[in-house]
Structure formats: structure tokens, C-alpha cells
Amino acid sequence: MNRNACLCLLLLFLTPVVVAHHSFAMFDSDRFVETEATVVEFQWTNPHVWIEIMVTDDTETANQWSIEGGGKNTLFRSGWRPNTFEPGDVISIRYHPMHDGSHAGGFIGARFPDGSTIGRWDE
């Protein structure tokens, strides 16, 4: 669980994956984080969906993070569903971290235990 990796790749994932109803400048689009996480809650809502995850950090402390996605209408048309993430799911997730280091991020992609992915993962 504890392999929070800041990959800082400048050639991948430079562009925020969502077109938002608000500025996404709080997220560092030049970096992405990949981590294992347990889904706490999936908010299938407008204007954006939210994936609440529990992440264990380097000190073995579990913290809740809020990962913001796009609008559910467009996500639905690209394959997302209200049950895409279920509480208790253990996933790998990639997101743009907040510039100020707070516990939130802009969603990039996720991989499920069966190897399936959603969002941008294989680029």
C-alpha cells in the first residue's frame, strides 16, 4: 500500500484529463502521482465526480484523499458508470497532485485488480 510514487514525468500526462467547470490550476499538470489506494466513496455527481480514497503514507499513516474527475454526463458517454468505483475497491490510481501538497488531486486514470483500466493509463 505504501508506494506513493511521484514520477515527475514531463512528457506524459501533461494535460489535465478533464475539461472542468472551474480552473484546474490548483493541480500540478506537470507531475503525476501513482499510488495504491482503497476507495472510500465514489461521488457520481455534477459538476464533477469525486473518488474518495484512503492512502497509506510512508509513516504508515492512512489519509483520505479527494480525487476530482470530470462531469458525469461526458464520463458516462466514455464508459464510466455510477458503480465504476465501489467502496472497498483496491485500485492503482494516477492523479495530478495539488501544488500546495494538500490531500487532493486531478484524476488521470485508474487500474483495477483484474487489470482493466479507466481514464488515461496506457499512454
Added chain:
Amino acid sequence: MRLIPVICLVLLCSPTRPDELPDWSGVWQRVEGNAGMFDVSTTVPPDGRAGSPGVRQHPPLTDEWEAKYRANLDLVARDRLPDPISRCGTPAGFPRMLALPDVYEFIVRPEQTWIITENGPNILRIYTDGRKHPPPSDLWPTFTGDSVGWWNGQVLEFTTVAMIGEAQTVLDRSGLTLSDQATVETKMYLTDGGLLRAELVIKDPLVLTEPWYVTRHFRRMPPGTKAYDYACAENNRNPITGTGQTLTLDTDGRVIDKVIENE
């Protein structure tokens, strides 16, 4: 014989028959992207996204409005340009509503056409029943303004006036605005390739030194595609401070951000 001119006038003023109108049914999506940049043809850099620092477009702006635009671009660079639609419930207005994400519906009747954006609230009502714009005493600036037009064959032509302009709208998240003196002449038609094309001629005596030509396209989505309600206020966890900073809230409504600019 004296009735012939009258009959011709009546025929010319009659609404087009429904079976003469083009098929704009279904659900459509914008073609030009750039995160909503309004005039993609003059956007620099060409793949620049609205809201990204240094990304702008180049309409023929007056010196005064170029200075306003640059001031807003500076706010964008510091992430302090509040976008009115981020407050949820505020329409994007016309003509920005032709550059939104999510999907569109174009509902055509002889007497009226409606443009409905899923990313709303935006409904543009275009009256083609022969009416004129209301007199100045009955007209005030609104988000979508007042649109009247006519069918020229398969081409919908209309003029929009009385848009609210810079008071409560931007054209995109780069911070470009028009004034409430703007008029927009629009032609919409299906291209041979099946796209719905909108050609806009924007005039604004305060903002522009000459007419500004902007073209937008829409692509029809697969049959059966649905549009949904948007309800931006359903779970808006990104309020905007008085200084224009976009915050992030946790599930209990507490601010997550560590750095909050003093107001």
C-alpha cells in the same frame, strides 16, 4: 392583379414548412476543443488550452480592450480569474455557449430554433416567425441576448443583440470579454461532411476595430446518445473566493487547500 404583390409578401413572410427544414436532430458535440478557447483559429499557441498561462487569442481588439484582455491574462497566470460559470447556475451566455464541453441539441421549428447546451444553463431561442428585435424600451442585456432570424434555404441566419457582455460573462477562460454593445450575425448550416457549421460575425464598437469572424463546428454523436441534466450545484466542491481563488472542499465541506490567499 393588384393582389399579387400582397400574396407574394405573405408567402415570403410565412414560416418555412417543417418538411423544408434541415435535419439537425440528435445530440451534437463541439469539434474545436482547446478547453473552450472561443476562437481557435487565432489561438496562440495553436494547441493552447483556455485557462493555461500564456494562452490567448487575437481578435481585432481596440487598445482599451487589448489592455483589459492582458489584465485578465495576468489574472489567469496567477489563477485568479473567476469564471462566472464556475459559480454554478450562471449561464455561459451567447456566443460562448457555442464553445462548451458536453453536448448540444438543436431543435428546429419553422417559427423558432432552440440551441440547448447540456453544460448549462443555456438555451438560445432564435425566433424565425418574422418578428423584429424589440424596441430599445423593451430590451435589456441578458446572457443570451435577443435573437431573430430567418431561413435562407437550408441556412439559418440570425442576429443576436442585447448580450450582457463583460458585466457577467467571458468568452472563455482566457478572460476575453465583449461589451453589451456587441452584435453577432450567425449563419448555421450542415456541411457536405455532415458537420453543423456556425459562422459568426461579431461586431462591437467598444471592443473591436473591425468585424471578428469566428467559425465553430459540431459533430453529430451516434444515434441513441442522450443528453442529461447538468445540475452544477449538485455537488460543487470548488467555491471561488473573493480574490478569484478556486478552493477544494472535502466531503464535509471543509477547505482542503493549505494556502488560501487573503481576501
